[in-house]
Each structure stands twice: as structure tokens, then as C-alpha cells.
Amino acid sequence: MPDSPEWMRGIRKRFDYGWRYDNVRGVLPDRTIMLDNGYAELEREVQERGLARLAPLSCFQCGSCAALCPAGTGTTEKTGWSVRQTLHKMQLGLEHSEYDDIWLCTTCLRCSVDCPRGVDIADLLANLRKVRTALGVGAMPASIERAMKNIAGTGNPFGESRERTEWAAGLDVPRFRRGMELLYFPCCFNAYDSMAKGVAKATVRILSHSGVDFGILDSQERCCGESVRKAGDESLFRSLAQHNIGVFAENGVRKILTNSPHCYKTFKSEYPGLGGEFEVIHSTQYFAQLIKDGRLKLTRRLNKRVTYHDPCYLGRHSGVYHEPRELLRAIPGLELVEMPDCGQRSLCCGGGGGRIWLDTQKGERLSDLRLEQAARTGAGVLATSCPYCLINFEDSRLTGPGEETIVTKDIAELLWEAL
Amino acid sequence: MKENVLILGGGVAGMQTALALSNIGIASTLIEKEPQLGGRVRNYEKLFPSFESGRRLVETLEQQLLTASFVDVRLQTKVACVDGQPAHFNVWVENHRDVLQANALVVATGFEPFDCSLQEEYGYGIYRNVISATELERFLDSSGPTAGEVRRPSDGGIPETIAIVFCVGSRSDRVGSKYCSRICCSFSTKHAIEIKEKYPQAKVTCFYIDIRTYGRGFEEMYRRAQEMGVTYIRGRVSECSELLNGDITIRAENTFLGRPLQGVFNLVSLSHGMRPSKDASHIAGMLGIAVAEDGFFQTRDMHLYPNDATRDGVFLAGSATGLKPVPDCIADGNSVAARVHEFLRRMDIKGDEHA
Numbered sequence: 001m002p003d004s005p006e007w008m009r010g011i012r013k014r015f016d017y018g019w020r021y022d023n024v025r026g027v028l029p030d031r032t033i034m035l036d037n038g039y040a041e042l043e044r045e046v047q048e049r050g051l052a053r054l055a056p057l058s059c060f061q062c063g064s065c066a067a068l069c070p071a072g073t074g075t076t077e078k079t080g081w082s083v084r085q086t087l088h089k090m091q092l093g094l095e096h097s098e099y100d101d102i103w104l105c106t107t108c109l110r111c112s113v114d115c116p117r118g119v120d121i122a123d124l125l126a127n128l129r130k131v132r133t134a135l136g137v138g139a140m141p142a143s144i145e146r147a148m149k150n151i152a153g154t155g156n157p158f159g160e161s162r163e164r165t166e167w168a169a170g171l172d173v174p175r176f177r178r179g180m181e182l183l184y185f186p187c188c189f190n191a192y193d194s195m196a197k198g199v200a201k202a203t204v205r206i207l208s209h210s211g212v213d214f215g216i217l218d219s220q221e222r223c224c225g226e227s228v229r230k231a232g233d234e235s236l237f238r239s240l241a242q243h244n245i246g247v248f249a250e251n252g253v254r255k256i257l258t259n260s261p262h263c264y265k266t267f268k269s270e271y272p273g274l275g276g277e278f279e280v281i282h283s284t285q286y287f288a289q290l291i292k293d294g295r296l297k298l299t300r301r302l303n304k305r306v307t308y309h310d311p312c313y314l315g316r317h318s319g320v321y322h323e324p325r326e327l328l329r330a331i332p333g334l335e336l337v338e339m340p341d342c343g344q345r346s347l348c349c350g351g352g353g354g355r356i357w358l359d360t361q362k363g364e365r366l367s368d369l370r371l372e373q374a375a376r377t378g379a380g381v382l383a384t385s386c387p388y389c390l391i392n393f394e395d396s397r398l399t400g401p402g403e404e405t406i407v408t409k410d411i412a413e414l415l416w417e418a419l
Numbered sequence: 420m421k422e423n424v425l426i427l428g429g430g431v432a433g434m435q436t437a438l439a440l441s442n443i444g445i446a447s448t449l450i451e452k453e454p455q456l457g458g459r460v461r462n463y464e465k466l467f468p469s470f471e472s473g474r475r476l477v478e479t480l481e482q483q484l485l486t487a488s489f490v491d492v493r494l495q496t497k498v499a500c501v502d503g504q505p506a507h508f509n510v511w512v513e514n515h516r517d518v519l520q521a522n523a524l525v526v527a528t529g530f531e532p533f534d535c536s537l538q539e540e541y542g543y544g545i546y547r548n549v550i551s552a553t554e555l556e557r558f559l560d561s562s563g564p565t566a567g568e569v570r571r572p573s574d575g576g577i578p579e580t581i582a583i584v585f586c587v588g589s590r591s592d593r594v595g596s597k598y599c600s601r602i603c604c605s606f607s608t609k610h611a612i613e614i615k616e617k618y619p620q621a622k623v624t625c626f627y628i629d630i631r632t633y634g635r636g637f638e639e640m641y642r643r644a645q646e647m648g649v650t651y652i653r654g655r656v657s658e659c660s661e662l663l664n665g666d667i668t669i670r671a672e673n674t675f676l677g678r679p680l681q682g683v684f685n686l687v688s689l690s691h692g693m694r695p696s697k698d699a700s701h702i703a704g705m706l707g708i709a710v711a712e713d714g715f716f717q718t719r720d721m722h723l724y725p726n727d728a729t730r731d732g733v734f735l736a737g738s739a740t741g742l743k744p745v746p747d748c749i750a751d752g753n754s755v756a757a758r759v760h761e762f763l764r765r766m767d768i769k770g771d772e773h774a
Contacts, residue, residue: 092650
């Protein structure tokens with residue numbers, strides 16, 4: 001009978017059921033994913049090129065990552081982004097096609113906070129970009145490409161001259177010499193960007209004021225390369241890192257201080273793999289120690305209500321949450337208030353993963369949302385400790401409708417005001 | 420009068436029941452229709468989640484039975500007829516003249532694998548390289564027909580790409596059974612790990628509806644499979660078809676991506692569910708106990724009396740009441756011994772003084 005398994009088996013024995021799959025594309029649009037069991041070959045290729053393993057093996061598709069991914073909730077209709085789906089595609093080995101805009105990811109790591117299987121998702125996505133670059137698949141957005149070319153050319157993403165110390169003009173900053181305790185390494189943004197330069201200036205003033213034995217290197221330094229690696233240009237990253245490691249070693253650098261959590265993370269976690277073992281400290285950690293040691297005394301009152309934004313690369317990536325708050329609480333007269341989505345759950349400003357060089361459309365800027373969250377606490381100042389955050393939030397304020405008056409400042413700037 | 424308990428079924432549940440009874444001084448007759456004890460576990464190369472040998476487990480139980488004082492094992496024996504009443508049953512055994520006296524009866528008759536040819540769209544029995552989990556288990560048995568190698572039926576070669584299809588014949592209104600067979604997600608994951616251990620370069624893909632690796636150590640086993648590179652795709656397989664070279668094309672919805680997926684595999688293993696044993700209703704009739712809607716034996720109360728049948732003096736152990744993993748079968752054996760002991764005391768049946 002036509003509904004019995006026996007009858008159906010009889011039919012099945014007589015025909016090639018696969019014919020329909022092959023010929024449907026002539027009749028209907030077909031969205032079928034073709035599972036390429038040659039995934040093992042791709043893995044081999046990945047290994048041969050020394051790239052990290054691609055698939056997030058222990059992901060079980062629960063989706064905890066996707067619902068709070070900042071990039072997953074604020075995109076245009078045309079581009080869909082689901083970190084969960086992207087991870088599954090990586091599991092299936094679909095590297096060569098089928099990736100919705102992977103450039104939407106800022107590597108903020110919000111996804112990994114609650115991941116039950118402990119997958120380092122941002123790391124994997126960076127690897128995905130790296131693999132695609134290495135295999136010549138998928139284009140890098142034009143403005144990121146430009147930044148890469150500039151970095152390769154003159155050691156900074158802006159295409160400015162190699163001379164990195166113009167920000168220090170008139171400040172009498174010592175040049176680093178062998179035997180000094182500390183090398184101060186300003187991020188490219190701290191060195192060249194008009195807004196972020198203020199942070200570098202404040203930092204060296206605080207260091208000098210506190211009698212710290214430090215110095216800066218000059219045009220020998222290049223960009224730390226953190227976002228180069230995230231953008232997928234592994235060979236450029238390695239050449240930058242190896243160059244910097246060589247320069248540091250030649251000059252006898254042992255300890256590096258930086259304002260940028262991105263530089264911090266890359267020096268601390270990525271340079272050792274290429275032979276560069278240095279002690280790395282973020283400015284907030286160092287300043288907090290100076291205050292504890294009594295070398296830095298804050299005497300001027302700042303009667304401000306301040307809220308603090310945990311930068312992704314300082315908080316989630318590096319686990320530094322307390323020192324920035326200690327510093328703010330140490331400023332006389334300063335009232336520190338917290339905002340929602342703080343600490344481990346901090347909402348990304350949108351600058352990581354190379355996106356600092358992308359022009360994000362108004363209406364899709366995470367920093368707009370974050371700034372509003374900050375303003376709702378009633379604070380007049382949004383404090384942070386990352387150059388990308390600083391630039392993004394101030395940009396949001398200046399391009400906003402004019403209602404937000406909350407000003408963003410780096411903690412170093414606030415400390416300098418309180419000296 | 421010498422007390423005696425009749426146990427139908429010499430699988431691990433029945434064996435443990437006999438041992439547990441013997442340990443508290445109660446005699447039993449263990450009846451098994453096959454020529455050896457151990458039921459299905461005897462031929463499992465590995466048990467989940469420990470990956471210890473099923474055969475060795477059965478041999479351990481057999482050793483204990485040999486030295487147990489009060490167990491009478493009868494192989495290649497089936498029950499023909501039972502009459503009498505609780506605490507005084509008469510049991511006629513096929514091909515034997517004697518009538519056994521039993522004060523209590525224990526049903527430990529296990530289960531039956533689902534017949535995969537009923538799910539015709541997978542091509543079991545039509546496409547050469549579609550096998551069942553039972554057959555895969557035989558391949559994996561180092562003392563089995565292929566000495567532990569997994570081979571493609573079409574050409575005897577070792578497959579490089581293998582698909583494991585979950586939920587065949589379970590959780591289905593249309594075919595098989597409505598219930599979940601409970602252990603298939605776990606044994607399928609075990610199979611995936613066994614294959615990867617033997618053939619590290621093999622690509623193993625599992626197609627599932629849910630992952631129900633619920634027991635102690637089972638989630639960890641699932642994670643281990645994933646970390647060995649087994650791919651899990653959520654989507655019940657819709658159809659298989661065969662290519663000229665014997666490879667099988669699988670078509671399934673990839674619910675993670677919301678799109679259909681198609682993949683070609685050298686070998687497909689259908690992880691089928693389990694049905695009640697073929698003799699279940701016949702035995703139920705013989706013993707005057709009820710069978711539930713799902714075909715397994717009805718327990719007196721789901722929560723409080725999970726080892727009592729619906730008639731006084733009759734008890735149930737092992738997968739006869741629904742699929743369960745080995746530790747649960749052993750626990751059933753121990754529970755039944757306690758229930759039997761309580762029953763015999765309540766009925767004032769005392770054994771002779773056993774020296």
C-alpha cells in the first residue's frame with residue numbers, strides 16, 4: 001500500500017533519490033549548505049601556515065553569546081550578524097564563503113563572559129579573518145586596508161611621519177636609556193591624535209611629578225600591531241612585533257607602561273610568543289601603585305560626579321577593574337557612580353577589532369548608546385582609560401543632537417587635574 | 420519449604436538480581452533463553468561513559484554467580500506457562516518435565532532494537548552503507564566479525580567520513596515509538612568517540628534533534644566528543660540517498676543556520692531506539708501483569724514502586740520497564756532483591772536454615 005514502509009521501500013529501491021537534489025537548482029533558488037567533508041584538508045592547510053586552529057570545537061550552540069553581542073543588535077538590515085551562527089559555520093568548515101559581515105565584530109569579548117564552554121570567541125574570529133587573509137579570500141574594508149598600508153609604511157595608521165614624539169614638545173620628557181625603570185609607550189592615537197595626545201601629556205607630567213625613572217623612545221618604535229592582527233594581517237603583525245621587540249631589547253627595556261589597553265594586551269599576551277618578554281603595566285595600575293606608595297598625592301578637589309566605562313581590553317581582556325576605580329575614588333571631591341553594564345558586562349564603545357578605522361553609520365554607533373547610558377547616571381564626566389573609547393565617546397557627544405553634555409576624559413587627565 | 424525466586428532473563432539486570440538475592444540468603448533460578456548470560460552488554464566493546472569493557476563487566480558478574488551459593492542458572496530455557504498465586508507460583512519450563520516452584524517472579528527480559536527498515540527514507544536494507552547502531556557495535560567489538568575495524572559493507576574499506584543519525588524510531592508519532600529511548604544520545608556519542616579513537620583522521624558528524632546525555636559523566640563525554648572534533652548538527656535527517664560509489668548523501672535541515680544541508684558520507688550509522696522485547700505481551704499474559712501503553716511492563720506506581728509489577732509477588736528489573744544504562748540496571752537488581760525480601764516476609768515465607 002502506498003503508505004506502508006514495504007511499498008515505499010520498493011519504490012526507493014528503483015530510483016535514484018539524489019537526482020532531485022542535483023536538479024532542483026534549475027527550478028528553484030536553492031539555499032542548501034553543501035557540507036564539505038574536505039574540512040580536514042582546510043585544517044591541515046591552517047596548521048601548515050602556523051595559524052591557530054580554526055574551529056571552536058566545544059561550542060554547543062546554546063546561543064548565550066549571540067543575544068548580548070553588541071554587533072548583533074545594532075546592524076543594518078542588509079547585513080546580518082550572529083556570532084553563534086558564525087561559530088557553527090567555522091565548525092562546518094565554511095571558511096571560503098558565507099560569512100556575513102565579520103567586520104562588525106569588535107572583539108569586545110562580551111560573548112565569552114557567559115559562554116558555558118569557555119570558548120574564546122573573539123580570538124577565534126580574529127583567526128577567521130587571519131585565515132581568510134592568508135588564503136586570499138574576502139576583502140578587508142578599504143579604510144582598514146589604508147590603515148594597514150600606513151602602518152607598514154611609516155609605523156602608524158595615520159600615515160603621519162615616523163617621528164612619534166611631537167606630542168612631547170616642550171615637556172622635557174627624558175629619552176629612554178638602559179637601566180631606567182620604565183619605558184613609556186604611547187599608543188599611536190596617544191602620539192598623533194589631537195584629542196588623545198592630552199592623555200600622553202598628562203601621563204608624562206604625572207610620572208615626572210612623582211619622580212618616576214622613565215623615558216620614551218622615538219621614531220624607532222612602531223605601532224604595537226594589536227589591531228593589525230585582529231584585522232587578519234598576520235605577516236604585518238609579526239614584522240611590527242619583531243621590530244619593536246628588537247628595538248626594546250637593544251635599548252635594555254624591561255618594563256613597559258602604556259595607556260592603551262590594546263597595546264597592553266598585545267605586549268603582555270602576544271609578544272612573548274614572538275620572543276618579547278617584558279613586564280607590562282597599564283597606566284591605571286601604575287598610578288594606583290604610586291598612590292599606595294605615597295609617591296603621588298592628589299590635593300586639588302574636583303567636585304564632579306563621574307561614571308567609569310570599563311574598556312573591553314582593560315576589563316574583560318585583561319581583568320583590570322579595581323585600579324581605575326581606586327584612582328577615581330582617590331581624587332578629593334570626586335563622586336564615583338556606576339552605570340549599568342559595567343565591569344565584566346561593560347558595553348563596547350565600538351572601537352576594537354579594527355573598527356576604530358571604520359566609519360560606522362550614525363544610528364549604528366555603539367558609543368552613542370553607551371554615552372547615553374553614562375549620561376543617565378547624572379554624571380558630568382565619563383571617565384575611561386583607553387584612547388579608542390575616549391575618541392568614540394567624544395565623537396558621539398560632538399556629533400550628537402546636542403543634548404548630551406557629558407564629557408569623556410581619560411583617568412590620567414583627571415589625575416593631572418587633581419594634582 | 421525452600422524459598423525460591425524465578426528470574427526471567429539473564430542479562431545484567433537479571434544477573435544482578437540473582438546475586439543480590441543470594442547475598443541476602445534467598446535462592447533463585449535464573450532462566451535465560453540464549454546459550455550464554457549477559458544479554459546485550461556481553462558484546463559491548465565499551466560502556467559509556469567509562470569506556471570500560473562490557474564483556475569484562477559480564478564476566479565479572481558471571482564469576483560472582485559461579486561462587487554464589489543460591490543461584491541455579493538455566494541457559495537455553497524459556498518459560499512455557501505459569502499458574503498458582505502470589506508466593507506460590509508454579510512455573511512450567513519448555514522442554515523440561517519438572518515444574519519449578521517459585522514464591523516470587525522477576526521479569527528482566529530487556530528490550531529489542533527498533534527495526535530501521537521501518538524508517539524507509541534512510542534506506543536501511545536498501546543502501547549498502549547504511550548500517551544500524553547494533554551493527555556498528557558489532558564492528559567495534561574486538562572479538563566481533565571484523566576484529567574491531569569499522570568497515571563499509573559495500574567494499575570492506577575503512578570509511579573516512581561517517582554520519583551518525585540520532586533518534587531513529589524514537590520520539591515519533593509516525594513510526595516507531597513516541598517515547599525517547601533515553602540512552603541512544605549517549606551510546607551514539609560513545610560510538611563517535613570510539614571511531615575517533617580508532618581513526619583520528621576520520622570525520623564524524625552527528626545529526627540530532629536534542630542531545631540527551633543526561634546522566635552522571637554523560638555531559639562530560641559529550642564535551643569530550645566535541646573536543647575530539649566530532650561535529651554535531653541539530654537537524655533530524657530527512658532522507659538518505661546512494662551514489663554510484665556507495666557513498667550516502669544525507670539531507671537534513673541545519674536548524675543552527677536555518678537552511679537545509681547536504682553532505683556525502685562513506686558510512687551512515689542509524690542510532691535506533693529500542694522497543695519492548697518481542698515476548699513482552701506474551702509474558703505479561705502468562706504472569707498476569709499489565710503492559711503499559713508504550714509496550715513496556717507497567718509498574719505499580721511510577722514514583723514509589725518502580726520495581727513492582729501490577730500483580731503482587733511479581734517484580735521488574737532492567738530495561739523491561741524502559742531503557743536504562745547499566746548502573747541503573749544494576750541498581751534495579753539490588754532494589755528488586757530488597758522488594759522480594761520484603762514480600763517474602765510479609766507473606767511469611769521463610770527459607771530453610773542455610774548453613
